Amino acid sequence: MHYPDLIPGGEKANARITGMAFITATVTAIIGLTLYDPVIHEADYLSAAARHSNQIVLGAVFELILACANIGTGIMLFPHLRKVNQSLGLGYALFRLLEVVFILIGLLSMLSIVSISHDYMNQTGNAVVLQTNASILKTIHGWAFVLGPHFMLGINTMIYSALFYQSALIPKRLALLGTTGAFLILTASLLEMFSVISTFSIALILMALPIAVYEMILAGWLIRKGFNYEKLNGSQQISHC
Secondary structure, eight states: OOOOOSSTTHHHHHHHHHHHHHHHHHHHHHHHHHHTHHHHHOSSHHHHHHHTHHHHHHHHHHHHHHHHHHHHHHHHHHHHHTTTBHHHHHHHHHHHHHHHHHHHHHHHHHHHHHHHHHHHHHTOSOHHHHHHHHHHHHHHHHHHHIIIIIIIHHHHHHHHHHHHHHHTSSOHHHHHHHHHHHHHHHHHHHHHHTTSSOTTOHHHHHHHHHHHHHHHHHHHHHHHTOOOHHHHHHHOOOBOO
């Protein structure tokens, strides 16, 4: 069965764009989170948000780029994954979309905190109400971070890495690193939900590191080598279930 390529230039070009999208997603995620630092880590985060409002808005811009890059990986990977298993390929795309939805929820929370911070500093509203609303928005951002870039990321990475391992579209050792990283970040998200570990803790960073390394190695592989369709066509049957 043949599916048309998404862009002129064939599967190699699709793979390169996918690799670039993974790199863009990782870089913008790190930059965006770093720019949110005044809200995330400072005790008087409303005053900090007002002082660093442009920085936080820039962080939101980087997260918008992150969301677009994640959508890009979903669009570009789906035609390759459905050649292995149509249902799981669609599942990957949907869970990737859900990851983006949670990213956007967190982004909106941060932008709303910036707006509230200006009212707070200008004393144009009830300070207690403004602080309460900002606290709720900060909590929403924290949970959106757990459920999107951690939980949903773990599920969609597990799906596409398992399909890569099954099909040998990429080296199986690399796909195994992906499933391992996905399992760790998924476990980390559950530990965060039950307050066993905290978001942004050293334990969380260590559990998230393998999936970040995997995405960078995968991106490099796709840019340089692309997908190995010879092995897929020679040893795998397409599944329609």
